[in-house]
Amino acid sequence: MTHTQRLKAAVAGEHLDRPCAAFWGPHLNLEELNARDLAFAMIANQEAYQWDFMKFDFSGMYFPEAFGQKITFPEHEHMQAWLNVDEWRINHAKDWLTLRPLEVKDSKIFQLNVEAVKRVCDHYQGDVPVLPTVFSPVSMAGEFVAGYFDQDKLVKMFEYDTKEVEYGLQVIEETLINLMEAYVDAGAAGFFIGMQHGLNQKLGYEKFMKYEFAGTSRIIEPIKDKTWFNMAHICNGSNTPADRETMEWNFDLPVTALNYGDTWPHSMHFEEARKKTDKVLVGGIMHCRQPLDRRMMNGLVGGNDFSDPFRHVVKKQLRKRVDEAIAGAGNKLVIAGGCGCYEPHRFPVLDEVLEEVAAERAAARK
Secondary structure, three states: OOHHHHHHHHHOOOOOOOOEEOOOOOOOOOHHHOHHHHHHHHHHHHHHHOOOOEEEOOOOOHHHHHOOOEEOOOOOOOOOHHHOEEEOOOOOHHHHOOOOOOOHHHOHHHHHHHHHHHHHHHHHOOOOOEEEEEEOHHHHHHHHHOOHHHOHHHHHHHHHOHHHHHHHHHHHHHHHHHHHHHHHHHOOOOOEEEEEHHHHHHHOHHHHHHHHHHHHHHHHHHHOOOOOOOEEEEEOOOOOOHHHHHHHHHOOOOOOEEEEOOOOOOOOOHHHHHHHOOOEEEEEEOOOOOOOOHHHHOOOOOOOOOOOOOHHHHHHHHHHHHHHHHHHHOOOEEEEEOOOOOOOOOHHHHHHHHHHHHHHHHHHHO
């Protein structure tokens, strides 16, 4: 089976020889400056690990950068754009009113990314589902203002500068639709749609439904009949019981799949989620031991299901996670991290686990 055939079978709820799997990363901080380099790196990663879909890894700040946000030039491979903003595009409420909708032809960054997607899609000729990364309008608005680590600034703008933020969201939505249409024309099978779970909790249910749910639904509407695998990535959270309580807000989004950190203590595990949604569930592997924070980015804390010096310990943990994910999610499952997780030295261990699952399923059919 091709990867596209395997993923479509999972969407249909068919029992596969082994579960689908997909991991994404690393940030391609040097390659993302050139379409050919970016496509080459994406293809090389896919050829190495044979994931069942490709999450296309652009610069985390490419969208606000197209509107004039100032980013530090990456002098080496570890400089991530989203951590190196020199000047935010929105510093005052009135700045929202200076935004105007963009088309792909208006932005060299958009053109570069669309070209890179087309190169990869042309290479695989439909055999591998390619999912360009976009962010929901609300999550993207946060990247114009202060980024992931200062979400409260946007929350306050929603409260005190509502009309200005609403105008900005309209511009973001219109531009996202223009860009997503271009990605589809380039061959995208669907989209990886990032949504900041912690930010949505701070906004509360009413604002979530009015802005995040409705806005995300609007950007999906024009492309829903042209794509077949759109995934909402419910990113991070608060590491509190609110993570589980607010997860249900996302179940009615017009997407094929949901990806989130299901293995955290306060998260809704797949067994419970499956009782509430028929969507494909993507996850099962702990990508980091807690939601992202500044200490983690400075190397002070971290770790995931791959991070043990002993291979047999990693394998035992991965097998446990895979078995739990299968039992909880059933056939409509993709084994993945709850977010970006790039552990190339341990991916062969995961492959071995999945091969064992495949052998057991084959034996059970005899």
